[in-house]
Amino acid sequence: MSFLNSLVLDNGVQYLKDHANRLHICSSQPADYAATLVASLGTKNTPAVSVPAARAPSGRKVTVSAIGDGACSANGDASHWALVDTVNTRLLAAMALDAVLAVNNGDTFTLPAFDIGIPGPA
Numbered sequence: 001m002s003f004l005n006s007l008v009l010d011n012g013v014q015y016l017k018d019h020a021n022r023l024h025i026c027s028s029q030p031a032d033y034a035a036t037l038v039a040s041l042g043t044k045n046t047p048a049v050s051v052p053a054a055r056a057p058s059g060r061k062v063t064v065s066a067i068g069d070g071a072c073s074a075n076g077d078a079s080h081w082a083l084v085d086t087v088n089t090r091l092l093a094a095m096a097l098d099a100v101l102a103v104n105n106g107d108t109f110t111l112p113a114f115d116i117g118i119p120g121p122a
Contacts, residue, residue: 010052012118013062019085020092023047025070025078025101025109033089036082041103042072047083058120063113070109077102081111 024030026039048065055061064083078101082094093116103109 010060013052013060013116016062016083016092016116017049017051019088019090020049020064020083021046022084022086023064023067023070023111024082024084025072025097025103025111026080026082026094027076027078029080029094029096030082030091033084033091036084036091036094039080040082041074041076041078042070042107042109044070055115055117055119059118060120061115061117063115066113067109067111070111072103072105072107072109075104078109081114083116 023044024036024040025042026036027041028039030036030039044067047067050063052060052062078097080094080096083092084090085092101109
């Protein structure tokens, strides 16, 4: 049977907790930090990221808290979110939104809470 100590899994999601300091909503899935900036339609600075916790059925996860006050900076259809580390100019995680979000410059956007996880060994 395979085994990974929770400390091994936590270090991956702990990095998100420690370094993800901006969330972007994007018009497409970015491949790197520069592409995130090009595709960005809005941002939320310092999104709340939880401490690592158990993930079902195995592994570890962090939860990004719901966002109620994201700032839209362009018009368009947001299809993805991206978490970045602006200090080290790194894209840390990106994924499709549950539904496309039409936004306009100057509007506020909202997102429900979501998890980012690493599965345990098979």
